[in-house]
Amino acid sequence: MPEIKALTGDQAVAEAMKQINPDVVPAYPITPQTEIAMTFAKFVADGDVDTEMIRVESEHSAMSACVGASAAGARAMTATSSAGLALMWEIVGVASGLRLPIVMNVVNRALSAPINIHCDHSDSMGCRDLSWIQIYSEDAQEAYEHTILAVRLAENKKVLLPVMVMQDGFITSHSLENVEVLEDSKIKKFIGEYKPHKPLLDIKNPVTYGPLPLQNAYFEMKRQQIDAMENAHKIFLDIGEELSKITKRKYYYFEEYKTKDAKAVIVVLNSTAGTTKAVIDRMRQEGKKVGLLKIRLFRPFPYKEVANALKDIKFAAVLDRSDSFGANAPLYSEIKNSLYDLTKRPKLQNCIFGLGGRDISEDDIEKLFSDLLKGNVSDKVKFIGLNE
Amino acid sequence: MKDILEIRIHGRGGQGAKTASQFIVEAALDQGKYIKAFPEYGPERRGAPVAAFARISDKPIHTYAPITNPDIVLVIDNTLIGFVDVTKGLTNKGILIVNTCEESSKMKEKTKFKGNVYTVDATNISIKLLGKNLPNISMLGALVKIANNISLESLKNKIKEKFLKKIGEEKTEKTIESLIKGYDEVR
Known part of the structure; x- marks a missing residue:
């Protein structure tokens, strides 16, 4: 057992x-x-x-x-x-x-x-x-x-x-x-x-x-x-x-958590996916259509499958816990690449968070979801939890 | 009632705040609950203020966010009161448990906390029983009584499992006695 x-x-x-x-x-x-x-x-x-x-x-x-x-x-x-x-x-x-x-x-x-x-x-x-x-x-x-x-x-x-x-x-x-x-x-x-x-x-x-x-x-x-x-x-x-x-658990390239009818989705790696799930559970109770795409396999990157998973989503935020200084952050870059061949694709918001272990709270994630649901998406990088 | 019981433990490096957080969740796990326990990592020095955290739930716990609004706060070392904000994030429905020989009304005054305050003289218990200032186990006894969803029995078993090999039967028995005294004497 x-x-x-x-x-x-x-x-x-x-x-x-x-x-x-x-x-x-x-x-x-x-x-x-x-x-x-x-x-x-x-x-x-x-x-x-x-x-x-x-x-x-x-x-x-x-x-x-x-x-x-x-x-x-x-x-x-x-x-x-x-x-x-x-x-x-x-x-x-x-x-x-x-x-x-x-x-x-x-x-x-x-x-x-x-x-x-x-x-x-x-x-x-x-x-x-x-x-x-x-x-x-x-x-x-x-x-x-x-x-x-x-x-x-x-x-x-x-x-x-x-x-x-x-x-x-x-x-x-x-x-x-x-x-x-x-x-x-x-x-x-x-x-x-x-x-x-x-x-x-x-x-x-x-x-x-x-x-x-x-x-x-x-x-x-x-x-x-x-x-x-x-x-x-x-x-x-x-x-x-x-x-x-x-x-009895699944090992797909990524995990889709309540994305089926979602209007706004967060894409993220590792532990922050867990925190995002907790926020989604709460927001779903209030009828808000939010979901998570947690990437498991980053290399080789599942471009086609990611494109398919995101094609009907209106707004997606990609959360990177590192930067590529002078270029798009690693996860954002791959997600954006995945969507190139689609005619209809989500609007993307890139966010950088948690560098050097800076905490990300459930409130931070909820606020991000609320912004996405309002269509509040910018082509500028959003720095979550940064003091400035 | 929230789905997840959230606990914060304040102590000083070396007083067993992290160990206490681990024991309580391991006892809860033995009762079939979902758990998470994590300390605050900073400069780890004996005597410096430290905090440890625990989450206990009947459902899977997904979140890794820091605990900012605990339901229960344990203060293992009352000399921290006044320069560490031990009631931070506690609402009036929250519970504060302090290791002190003073009355809870005194602690209410000192912390200006409006919720329920309980006290237990854990230091005295441990000095009498173990000959040392090791208050964390008695504090867990107090916590179990107040939180009322973790059984004293599974905590006893956990202590036995952890200590028997390390410190022998006699000292383990004394440690368990200090747990029970904390349970009985919290007020």
């Missing part, structure tokens, strides 16, 4: 890692990810898993060790946040370029400077073009389940790309909440035995990882990477459906 436990988002991810039982986990502590590595280290010490945990001296080394382990034929996982991801950067691209199915939990935290330990999405958004699949999680339950799903997605032979699973730093990572932990045996069966694709340690079938292809072959290799990302689209749904059979 599944068990309902009180877990933080970080503990829930560690619980998923325990059930996955990866071969190698190199990790370096950084707030607010630390509790993942710390909790998992305890599982290793207690003999609950037979993972080789490598205490590296930096995140650059954490990802390097993941790359080495994964190329050798091991199932490798790690976790990080903010500056940790930034320091890893060079090897993050190596992992995807070498087509290594590494799974990494990123607990979203603002980037320096100025230094800040709280949540925004500038860390993971900063590497949205590094050819990692990106899955965003609303709560601890989703972070747990997405981590399990990610392993299968990464390792699929038609994909073979690393996956990043996000959740909001402190807001979910350190919030204690109900988590339904699934049966070990079911997860073990779902994950399956790892059969690495062309591992280095298969000495009877020698392969080369990381050669030097210049003008002659680099382009072709990148083209294969583009195809792999394209394949991930469908395979994400297939694996999600398989996981649904165990969890």
Whole structure:
């Protein structure tokens, strides 16, 4: 039987890692990810898993060790946040370029400077073009389940790309909440035995990882990477459906919450989707037609499906928890791109909120919905919760 | 009645405000309720004012918004009154529970709060029973009595589960006694 436990988002991810039982986990502590590595280290010490945990001296080394382990034929996982991801950067691209199915939990935290330990999405958004699949999680339950799903997605032979699973730093990572932990045996069966694709340690079938292809072959290799990302689209749904059979929950590219007859919709990632749902429930009782589109899969981005979901909506606000300084913010940019081919499309309001962990209240969201319902939409960015 | 019971706990770093928020929601979870508990993260120093929050409901809790209008506020350290706004966001229907040897009328005066004020001498209870100033568990006893939707029994079980291995049977029994005394003596 599944068990309902009180877990933080970080503990829930560690619980998923325990059930996955990866071969190698190199990790370096950084707030607010630390509790993942710390909790998992305890599982290793207690003999609950037979993972080789490598205490590296930096995140650059954490990802390097993941790359080495994964190329050798091991199932490798790690976790990080903010500056940790930034320091890893060079090897993050190596992992995807070498087509290594590494799974990494990123607990979203603002980037320096100025230094800040709280949540925004500038860390993971900063590497949205590094050819990692990106899955965003609303709560601890989703972070747990997405981590399990990610392993299968990464390792699929038609994909073979690393996956990043996000959740909001402190807001979910350190919030204690109900988590339904699934049966070990079911997860073990779902994950399956790892059969690495062309591992280095298969000495009877020698392969080369990381050669030097210049003008002659680099382009072709990148083209294969583009195809792999394209394949991930469908395979994400297939694996999600398989996981649904165990969890009875759905894993579509996004979640539509009361959008069917909605006039105004908010599009957002991670924990703010939860707060938005609470506001929607209240406003719906007053007969206000409001809804939510919560994006789960950000890379590869489901353009066509998003367009279809939004085509009959009158007004939509896209809420970004990071900016692209000098360009449209990451989520807004993708939503706007999705709508280009439609003849009838919603009017969009871009909002930036929550940088460096600035709170967003239910009142903030209610006010935004009220503005949308009045057709109060401007092409200027709205900064929610900013003192100016 | 709101769908979600919202609680704020004021204390000083090291007094167990965060632990108290976790114990109460874990006990509620054991009763089949939906829960969330989160501390306020800032510079974490022993003795500095801290706050922890809890949400308890019979329905799933979606919101991650900060708790700005709590139903119940617990003050583990009454020396905070006067320089931390402990009644912030509390309406007149709200409840304030203070760890103090003074009467609730005195606390009403000090906080100028118009709602219900309860007091319990949690510090004294813990010093007598545990030989240390560890008032958070007695405060939870008081909270359970006043909130009236979490059973004392499931909180007892939770304390046993958390403490037995760590501090042994005798101290665990004393801790549970401090919980019951907080429950009995709140007024």
